[in-house]
Amino acid sequence: MKRVLCAATAGLLAVAAITVGASAGPIAPGEVKIDDGKITASLTGQPGSAVKGREWFANRKLGNCLACHSNSDMAKEEQFHGEVAPSLDGVADRWDEAQLRAIVVNAKQALNPDTLMPAFYRDSGYTRPLKDFEGKAILNAEQVEDIVAYLKTLK
Amino acid sequence: MATRQKTSLPVRLAAVAGLAAAGLATVALAGGPNDNKLVIDGKEYVTELPAPEGSPLKTLYSGWRFRNESTQAMQLDDFDNPGYPNVDTGEQLWSKVDGEAGKSCASCHNDASESMKGVRAQMPKWNEKAGKPMTLEQTINACRENNLKAKPWDWESGQMLGMTAFIGSKSRGMPVKVQTDGPMKEWLEKGKEIYYTRVGQLDMSCAGCHEANYGKMIRADHLSQGHVNGFPLYRSKWQKLGSMHRRFKGCMQNIRAKPYEVGGDEFVALELYTASRGQGLSVETPAVRN
Missing domain, CATH: 1.10.760.10 (Cytochrome c-like domain)
Structure with a gap:
C-alpha cells in the first residue's frame, strides 16, 4: 500500500514539475535585479490588480504600508495611519512604475541603505528571522505587482 | 524643554483642518510627547530631563508622556492603577x-x-x-x-x-541610576550593539523606531523612546503586569525576529543599555501603558 502511494506521489510530483516547467514562473526574490533604482519588467510577467493591491496595502500581515505611511485614499475606512515615513498621496507623480516596483521590492537597494522601510521581496540575508518567516519574502510576486498597480493610482 | 512637535491640541487641530481643507491630511498627527505632569500622592515624577552628554537624544521623556490621557490617568492614583x-x-x-x-x-x-x-x-x-x-x-x-x-x-x-x-x-520616584563603568562597560557595549542591530524579516533595530522616530505614530501606536523605568508594568494589551524582557520579546516578534532568551545574557545586556539611556528618569514601577 505504502509503495503504491509513493509511486502515486512520485507521479504527481512529475506532473507538477512539468506544469511548473511549462509556464514561466515569477522571478524569484534572489533573481530580481535593481538597476539604477528601477525594475522595469513585471515580476510575474503580468500587470497587477490595483483592487487587490489596495487590500494588501492595508493588510497588517502583508503590506501593512499604513503602519508607516499615511494615505488619503484610505482616510475613511482606516482610522490609524503611520507618520514614520512620507505620505503616499501623489506617490505616482513622484515615481514611475519601475521605480515604485524597485522601492517595494527592496527600498534599501532602490532608495537608501539606511531607510527603515523593509524589503518586501527578499527572502534571504536576514539576521535572526523568526522561524515562520525564514527563507521567505514578506510578499509574493503577484502581491508586489498588485501593490505597484495600486500605488500607480495614487496621483 | 523640547522644541520638537510640541504644539497644543487646538493648534494641532487647526493645522490638521487646514491640511484637510487642502485635501492632504488624513488623520490627526501625534505631535510628540504631551505636556502632562505625572503627580502621584502629591509627588511629582521626573518624566522629562535634558539628555546626558553622549546621549543620541536631546531630551529624555518617560514612556508615560507618550500615552493618551485615559492611560495616563490610571497611573495617577494607586487605587486606579491595575498593576x-x-x-x-x-x-x-x-x-x-x-x-x-x-x-x-x-x-x-x-x-x-x-x-x-x-x-x-x-x-x-x-x-x-x-x-x-x-x-x-x-x-x-x-x-x-x-x-x-x-x-x-x-x-x-x-x-x-x-x-x-x-x-x-520602594524605588518609586527615585532616579534610574545604573552602573555603566568598570566591569559593566563590556555589557553596556554588548547591549548597545543589540540596540542598533537590524533584525528579523522587517529588518529593523530598536533605534529605528525609538531613537529616530519617537513621538510619531506607527499605525495606532505612539512610539516612545523605549525607556524601561516603569517595569514591571501593567500593559492594557496584556491585561496584566509584565516584565521588561517580555516586552523586549514581543517587540522582536513584531519585527519578525527570533527573540533572545528571557533572562539570557543578551536581554540582560539590552536591559542595562536601555536603562542607561534613561538615567535620571524617575522609577515608576508599576507603570501603566497600552
Missing part, C-alpha cells in the same frame, strides 16, 4: 516563609521600605560572585535558592511579578 494588586501580592510574599531554611525575605531584609529603597533604580547590578550583571528577577531567584533554599520562580509568574512590583515600588 497595584501585584504590589500587594509581593508584600504578602515578602513575609511568607518559603523553602527548607524556614525563612522569608523579611527574615533577613526586615522592612522592605528601608532595605529595598533604591534597589530597582540600580538594576541590573553587577554581581561579583556571578561575574555578571544581574536583573531584579535573577537577584530574587538567587536569594531564594541560596538563602531560603526555595525553588526559583518562573520569570513571568504571578509571584515573581508581585515581588518585582513590590520591590520596585
Whole structure:
C-alpha cells in the first residue's frame, strides 16, 4: 500500500514539475535585479490588480504600508495611519512604475541603505528571522505587482 | 524643554483642518510627547530631563508622556492603577516563609521600605560572585535558592511579578541610576550593539523606531523612546503586569525576529543599555501603558 502511494506521489510530483516547467514562473526574490533604482519588467510577467493591491496595502500581515505611511485614499475606512515615513498621496507623480516596483521590492537597494522601510521581496540575508518567516519574502510576486498597480493610482 | 512637535491640541487641530481643507491630511498627527505632569500622592515624577552628554537624544521623556490621557490617568492614583494588586501580592510574599531554611525575605531584609529603597533604580547590578550583571528577577531567584533554599520562580509568574512590583515600588520616584563603568562597560557595549542591530524579516533595530522616530505614530501606536523605568508594568494589551524582557520579546516578534532568551545574557545586556539611556528618569514601577 505504502509503495503504491509513493509511486502515486512520485507521479504527481512529475506532473507538477512539468506544469511548473511549462509556464514561466515569477522571478524569484534572489533573481530580481535593481538597476539604477528601477525594475522595469513585471515580476510575474503580468500587470497587477490595483483592487487587490489596495487590500494588501492595508493588510497588517502583508503590506501593512499604513503602519508607516499615511494615505488619503484610505482616510475613511482606516482610522490609524503611520507618520514614520512620507505620505503616499501623489506617490505616482513622484515615481514611475519601475521605480515604485524597485522601492517595494527592496527600498534599501532602490532608495537608501539606511531607510527603515523593509524589503518586501527578499527572502534571504536576514539576521535572526523568526522561524515562520525564514527563507521567505514578506510578499509574493503577484502581491508586489498588485501593490505597484495600486500605488500607480495614487496621483 | 523640547522644541520638537510640541504644539497644543487646538493648534494641532487647526493645522490638521487646514491640511484637510487642502485635501492632504488624513488623520490627526501625534505631535510628540504631551505636556502632562505625572503627580502621584502629591509627588511629582521626573518624566522629562535634558539628555546626558553622549546621549543620541536631546531630551529624555518617560514612556508615560507618550500615552493618551485615559492611560495616563490610571497611573495617577494607586487605587486606579491595575498593576497595584501585584504590589500587594509581593508584600504578602515578602513575609511568607518559603523553602527548607524556614525563612522569608523579611527574615533577613526586615522592612522592605528601608532595605529595598533604591534597589530597582540600580538594576541590573553587577554581581561579583556571578561575574555578571544581574536583573531584579535573577537577584530574587538567587536569594531564594541560596538563602531560603526555595525553588526559583518562573520569570513571568504571578509571584515573581508581585515581588518585582513590590520591590520596585520602594524605588518609586527615585532616579534610574545604573552602573555603566568598570566591569559593566563590556555589557553596556554588548547591549548597545543589540540596540542598533537590524533584525528579523522587517529588518529593523530598536533605534529605528525609538531613537529616530519617537513621538510619531506607527499605525495606532505612539512610539516612545523605549525607556524601561516603569517595569514591571501593567500593559492594557496584556491585561496584566509584565516584565521588561517580555516586552523586549514581543517587540522582536513584531519585527519578525527570533527573540533572545528571557533572562539570557543578551536581554540582560539590552536591559542595562536601555536603562542607561534613561538615567535620571524617575522609577515608576508599576507603570501603566497600552
